[in-house]
Amino acid sequence: MEIMKTGARELADSPLEWLKGRGESSDIVFSCRVRLARNLERFVFPWRADPATLNAIADTIRARIASDHSIKPLRSLVIDSLDPLARGILVERHLVSPALARGGPGREAAMDEKGILSVMVNEEDHIRIQAFLDGLRIHDAWKAAREADQSLEDLGYAFDGKSGFLTTCPTNMGTGLRASVMIHLPALSVLRKIGRIVADCGRIGLTVRGMYGEGSDSAGSLFQVSNQVTLGQSEEELLEKVYGVASGLVDKERSARTQLMDVKGSELEDKAWRAWGLLRYARIVDRRESLELLSISRMASEMDILPPVPAIIWNRLLLDIQQAHMQARADRPLGAEELDARRADVFRRLFEPLPETGAI
């Protein structure tokens, strides 16, 4: 595939499979990701490589991606050829990391048309393969990542019988696999049960961190659960562990919602409808409030307190209210006040036409 100049607007509008929200427990697990860290045996690790070497690494990987028709057609992007806004879009979509987005020699990314697969080149490792899917489709994501992995392994991975795949950072050695799920736990948050969950997960080698703000104080009650350890267990075991824990958290969240309705039903209804009213009417909404409004109203919609809203709308909103996405659509930089006003516009455009079941 050729290297193309790509605009922020086009990237902001391109599909992401996970947005569809049709996978298992997609109401609570928004997305899952499987990431593989790989390095090529014949090159030094990126942090030790000079620009010529970094470019040689990128050329090698890009050529392989372009010539192998067994994996999904991937489009390669040279980070330095992208304007800052386009890079911001890729970061907000998690298709590239903030580190890769800073650019530099040999820093590239390749991604498929559906927004499932992305390959980062010369980030911390030569190759970072990522696959994203909706809900608890963690095994499907693994399959997609594995296909790309098999296509690239002919390049000669740095591998050791004892340590497994060799990586820049020892925490990625072994399988080089990190499986993660983005999970929405508003009822468990309200009932103050997140601290315990974080501790329990830590004991079995999993990490829980807030997507927006750390630990148990995550804005929007969005958490990422992932495996901490990559060594000493098979890929299947790691996936199974993350899947099992995430699946357990889904059950816990569902129970917590029932409990919340029993104990604080009227308060919950009031909060939910207030959020609904603000999403429909507010003119200025800052980032933190927007995450809170989305969180409470999505939960309440799923609990049949608020009108039904398709998962794809809730998911799109999580992207559409972010800075780079809003700027790309506005086609110009936006100041902080403009961002807050635009965020309210995004909500209003979506929520005003929705049906109301506000009958008393």
Next chain:
Amino acid sequence: MEIMKTGARELADSPLEWLKGRGESSDIVFSCRVRLARNLERFVFPWRADPATLNAIADTIRARIASDHSIKPLRSLVIDSLDPLARGILVERHLVSPALARGGPGREAAMDEKGILSVMVNEEDHIRIQAFLDGLRIHDAWKAAREADQSLEDLGYAFDGKSGFLTTCPTNMGTGLRASVMIHLPALSVLRKIGRIVADCGRIGLTVRGMYGEGSDSAGSLFQVSNQVTLGQSEEELLEKVYGVASGLVDKERSARTQLMDVKGSELEDKAWRAWGLLRYARIVDRRESLELLSISRMASEMDILPPVPAIIWNRLLLDIQQAHMQARADRPLGAEELDARRADVFRRLFEPLPETGAI
């Protein structure tokens, strides 16, 4: 007229002329009141009278009201014959004072069908005539009160060439007249100009106090402006002073609104639409918040930021969200939580069917 047993519900639903909100500057001056304090020469003041005397006073006044067809037909109510809820309704409508509502020998009230005129019997004075009208119709209110006054004066008022009408409390001596306007000053409140207004009014013998909470911190930005002094000036001079000051405050409030729009336009729009969203959707609203929501949204509606809402709806709401009115309509006592839920219902019933101009 006969004394009838009157239910709370009937009282809660009976007309009040000022609710129509069609008088001069009714958008800012919700209502005006002229009150006359009178006593009968042949009886001691109520606080010195024994029960038999109080009953004799009431009989005398009631008989006069029943026999005189020159004034509007007034209906007499014996306070002790009313249940607490019915008394609460009369207090919330300002037709009787909280002191009179406590009941006791000879305590009665008479009122017309339109809710313009009310006569309190054996409150602090033998007779308190009140007339309420919409907007700045303070001279019309004076006319209505004066008619009742002329009809009752044959009973023989306690009057002194030097002190004028004699009253229980010296602050009411002279004309016995208190003119007041209920005025809505949200923009002046936001711009923190109320403190100065209170001070300026004090210097010329007028009192400004918050309708809900004292002084410059009135919930809902509703203030009552009235004359402090009743002696040494003619009725016309007193009325003219209150009218002039209220009229000046109306102009100041209008300028403040323009200024507010210039300086904090987007913030104001956001606050207004948020209030609108909450009025349409909240499930629990306490008293203080309800006054704030009504205040901001009424101002914004009058400023064409929010959709138009007839003055009669805004005015009715001020009554309909009060405790006794809600309980009368529910036909049972309501706990604090039920009141907050019911208040939200009242708003929702009114605001949901209103047109939206929420286009972006």
